[in-house]
Amino acid sequence: MLKLYNTLTRKKQEFKAIGKEVGIYSCGPTVYWYQHIGNLRTYIFSDILKRVLLFDGFKVKQVMNVTDVGHLTSDADEGEDKMEKAAAKEGKKASDIANYYWEIFKEDFKKLNILEPDIWSKATEHIKEQIELIKKLEAKGYTYKTADGIYFDTSKFKDYGKLAKLKKEGLQAGKRISMGDKKNITDFALWKFSTEIGKRQQEWNSPWGIGFPGWHIECSAMSMKYLGETFDIHTGGEDHVPIHHTNEIAQSEAATGKKFVNYWLHGAFLTFKGEKVSKSKGGLYIVSELEELGYKALDYRYLCLGSHYRTQMDFSLENLKNAQNAYQRLKNIIQELKDDNKINERYLKDFEKAIDDDLNMPEALQVLWKMLRDGKASGKIKTIEKMDEVLGLDLLKKVEEKIPEEIKKLVEEREKARKAKDWKKSDELRERIKALGFEVADAAEGARVRKIQ
Ligand code: AMP
Numbered sequence: 001m002l003k004l005y006n007t008l009t010r011k012k013q014e015f016k017a018i019g020k021e022v023g024i025y026s027c028g029p030t031v032y033w034y035q036h037i038g039n040l041r042t043y044i045f046s047d048i049l050k051r052v053l054l055f056d057g058f059k060v061k062q063v064m065n066v067t068d069v070g071h072l073t074s075d076a077d078e079g080e081d082k083m084e085k086a087a088a089k090e091g092k093k094a095s096d097i098a099n100y101y102w103e104i105f106k107e108d109f110k111k112l113n114i115l116e117p118d119i120w121s122k123a124t125e126h127i128k129e130q131i132e133l134i135k136k137l138e139a140k141g142y143t144y145k146t147a148d149g150i151y152f153d154t155s156k157f158k159d160y161g162k163l164a165k166l167k168k169e170g171l172q173a174g175k176r177i178s179m180g181d182k183k184n185i186t187d188f189a190l191w192k193f194s195t196e197i198g199k200r201q202q203e204w205n206s207p208w209g210i211g212f213p214g215w216h217i218e219c220s221a222m223s224m225k226y227l228g229e230t231f232d233i234h235t236g237g238e239d240h241v242p243i244h245h246t247n248e249i250a251q252s253e254a255a256t257g258k259k260f261v262n263y264w265l266h267g268a269f270l271t272f273k274g275e276k277v278s279k280s281k282g283g284l285y286i287v288s289e290l291e292e293l294g295y296k297a298l299d300y301r302y303l304c305l306g307s308h309y310r311t312q313m314d315f316s317l318e319n320l321k322n323a324q325n326a327y328q329r330l331k332n333i334i335q336e337l338k339d340d341n342k343i344n345e346r347y348l349k350d351f352e353k354a355i356d357d358d359l360n361m362p363e364a365l366q367v368l369w370k371m372l373r374d375g376k377a378s379g380k381i382k383t384i385e386k387m388d389e390v391l392g393l394d395l396l397k398k399v400e401e402k403i404p405e406e407i408k409k410l411v412e413e414r415e416k417a418r419k420a421k422d423w424k425k426s427d428e429l430r431e432r433i434k435a436l437g438f439e440v441a442d443a444a445e446g447a448r449v450r451k452i453q
């Protein structure tokens with residue numbers, strides 16, 4: 001039985017799907033810059049969720065949005081549009097910038113073994129749906145007009161703070177928000193007017209004038225289009241609870257009169273020296289920077305699996321180095337195993353228990369290590385193959401080590417000596433190879449070389 005922690009109820013609940021296919025909507029990237037490893041932690045978490053559901057026999061339909069318009073530089077509907085700002089700075093078309101960063105994001109997914117969503121949905125390709133939804137809200141009396149746009153009146157929606165469990169007055173407390181001519185501090189823009197027609201690259205006609213959608217509306221419009229008015233699971237980072245997801249619930253439920261989402265799952269932040277990091281603050285690495293430092297994306301995935309998704313994880317290169325070492329050790333041990341074509345039911349059950357307990361990946365990794373250390377356990381290879389459906393760590397993929405040419409030559413020479421039964425020379429060469437940091441093992445198919453750990 002799969003249990004998931006639902007932010008809406010603040011409880012671990014048994015997961016019950018609405019229909020045959022589990023609908024998941026995962027808030028995706030804003031594509032005006034690279035996604036840093038903090039963002040990627042959140043996508044590793046939603047990937048694990050998807051993989052656990054598949055492992056448990058569910059069918060899954062996952063939708064992820066690509067925010068390529070309308071995400072302002074502050075959550076409070078102020079500031080510039082992030083895409084427009086980046087386009088102006090780089091002197092490029094907003095759509096080119098969006099596509100460029102989206103492609104890199106997809107490459108990161110591949111490197112991190114994150115399964116691609118079944119549907120990618122771009123905000124700019126769903127303007128019609130967003131306008132339709134705003135029209136619905138307008139017809140039901142939830143909207144009003146100010147000098148700069150059409151706003152959602154949160155005082156008209158009874159349960160506005162239910163996800164964040166905050167009293168209305170407490171929402172966004174501590175932030176300095178200019179009210180403009182908003183009626184309530186929590187009201188948010190559904191549609192923003194272009195201040196000067198023709199100045200923005202991205203603007204559209206609408207019943208309210210030329211402009212562009214607010215950020216929150218895209219997620220409601222696109223999730224309901226692809227998954228229905230009520231669907232199973234919505235994911236995102238924990239920062240989305242008080243504003244973005246709170247607003248999504250308000251506008252969706254106000255429009256349909258139905259419950260929007262059954263399970264809300266949030267990933268805790270990756271922190272950096274104890275501080276929250278975001279793109280606007282800079283400071284956190286992107287995948288290619290880790291690669292330049294000699295790490296692989298999967299080292300980072302292994303690191304992430306070592307912390308529960310609801311616990312904040314403090315990032316340091318030292319932690320990453322430890323994860324890399326542990327992951328390499330794990331792969332080396334697995335490489336030496338012999339397949340006996342069996343499954344170890346006991347360890348697989350313990351593994352399932354861990355992943356079904358609100359995706360407890362640290363525990364799941366413990367089970368794997370315990371099985372590997374258990375000299376009496378059989379069926380290791382086939383069990384690892386099953387476990388890796390969820391872990392996504394390429395555990396059975398051979399470690400491809402770069403062997404320097406010099407070593408390769410010595411190994412060849414040694415092979416020749418062995419063939420000629422010149423054991424003395426063969427032993428000498430083994431020692432020379434060892435002195436250079438490599439070891440040779442004589443397997444049936446020929447010599448195997450690897451770096452000494
Ligand atoms: P953004 O592109 O800024 O909208 O963020 C994309 C996703 O990453 C969202 O689900 C955010 O909640 C999440 N996110 C942003 N910063 C972090 C962080 N430091 N750690 C984990 N997740 C984050």
Ligand code: ZN
Nearest residue numbers: 027028219244
């Ligand atoms: Zn969203």
